[in-house]
Amino acid sequence: MPHPLAPQLPDAGDPNALVEGVWPEGAERVDGALRVGGVDVREIAQQHGTPFLLVDETVVRGRARRIRTAFEAAFGADTDVYYAGKALLTADVARWMRAEGLRIDVCTGGELATALRAGIEPAAIGFHGNNKSELEIEAGVQAGVGTFVIDSPIEAERIAAAATRAGRVQRVRLRISVGVHASTHEFLATSHEDQKFGVPVAEAPALVARIRELPSLELVGLHTHIGSQIFDADGFAESARRMLALHAELGADDAPLPELNLGGGFGIAYTAADSPEPIEAIADRLADAVRTAADELGIAVPRIAIEPGRWIVGPAGITVYTVGTTKPVQLGAGTRTYVSVDGGMGDNARPALYGAQYSARIASRASTAEAALVRVAGRHCESGDIVVDAEWLPADVAPGDLLAVAATGAYCHSLASNYNAAPRPPVLAVADGDVRVLVRRESIDDLLARDAGLDAHGIDAHGLDADPLDARRPDANNLDAHPGVA
Incomplete structure (x- = not known):
């Protein structure tokens, strides 16, 4: 029976399943984790941080x-x-x-x-x-x-x-x-x-x-x-x-x-x-x-x-985020859980522009928990910053989980912005088990370098390695520190 808060959404089925034709050809789960092009997305997140756009x-x-x-x-x-x-x-x-x-x-x-x-x-x-x-x-x-x-x-x-x-x-x-x-x-x-x-x-x-x-x-x-x-x-x-x-x-x-x-x-x-x-x-x-x-x-x-x-x-691209918070909202017709991630309309403007629909899955593990209705929300200061309007995910989705959104290869990087002064994520490619950078991640320094009101020497004095907000720091996505990640 359709959920009263998302009547257009098909029945839950298996909230771990990767629907053929939606996810990249050859994408699979190995020991619960998502692999694309033969590479475990957890390894990519450890090396490059999140969010990132990955194309096979x-x-x-x-x-x-x-x-x-x-x-x-x-x-x-x-x-x-x-x-x-x-x-x-x-x-x-x-x-x-x-x-x-x-x-x-x-x-x-x-x-x-x-x-x-x-x-x-x-x-x-x-x-x-x-x-x-x-x-x-x-x-x-x-x-x-x-x-x-x-x-x-x-x-x-x-x-x-x-x-x-x-x-x-x-x-x-x-x-x-x-x-x-x-x-x-x-x-x-x-x-x-x-x-x-x-x-x-x-x-x-x-x-x-x-x-x-x-x-x-x-x-x-x-x-x-x-x-x-x-x-x-x-x-x-x-x-x-x-x-x-x-x-x-x-x-x-x-x-x-x-x-x-x-x-x-x-x-x-x-x-x-x-x-x-x-x-x-x-x-x-x-x-x-x-x-x-x-x-x-x-x-x-x-x-x-x-x-x-x-x-x-x-269809060759996915975007991988880290879950930051989860928040169940009780409504008259039922419960909707908001799952907030470390990206959003800055890296995928299509849902805000014309109501584009997407599919999402926990990428870092599989779960035996029952399916729950979720809305994947972005981090930007807009109520319309919704990445996935309605999706079934395991009810135990938690902070620290990696969340992958399918079919993001087109018009996501192209439409990306720096709204809220958020650096744009990298574009990575995978082939034959190897991952390489196509477009590097922007840093805070990249953003500030265009602001003519700032002292350029002051910016240069704060290198990327010293930037506490740099998602490429080795500990930025320490999955072992997150109980929600297997």
């Missing part, structure tokens, strides 16, 4: 190969897969993607710099964004970025001017707001009419004509993106049909549009209640819709591009 490199790369293979099988070997860097972009992640045959999609100067400094060849980079600054456009053109996605008439003029100054012809795509209302949260829907991305279908012909007038631009195709965290192919297929019709209208023998970018937004499972369609099925259904539309329009199927991000890195 083998899973990330395997999913990159899987989606590339799925779309190449459906559309042909010349399909372009761009990894949407906004999901999680570090130098190593960019290199993993390129090694697996994917291109990189960026949307700011910072993401562009990350990709370039990681050694990604500029021709393999696409540059997105609804308000790219003139400096960012200049930097991308000068670097030799493969394609820009034009989001407005103003951007067309700015990119053309930058390309003229650089003495080159810049390849561009035009983003279309195709009017498909994706079945997702309104903040994640990106192709309905009243919103900031792209240009409406009705305005596309005039802008395409203007782009073709600019000698420093080469229009290679159209682009659309209907939203994020979409579980089935219906919206993608309808978007593809509309885009093919516009593609046929705007293309001609003397002015071809060889490419069509259908965007990303493929959903993943965050909880046991989520059931996204397999990516292979989505690719096949999308290919069928494209071919049918092309046949009806009497045109050839263009070269297809997609832009997955979350689907690749989301």
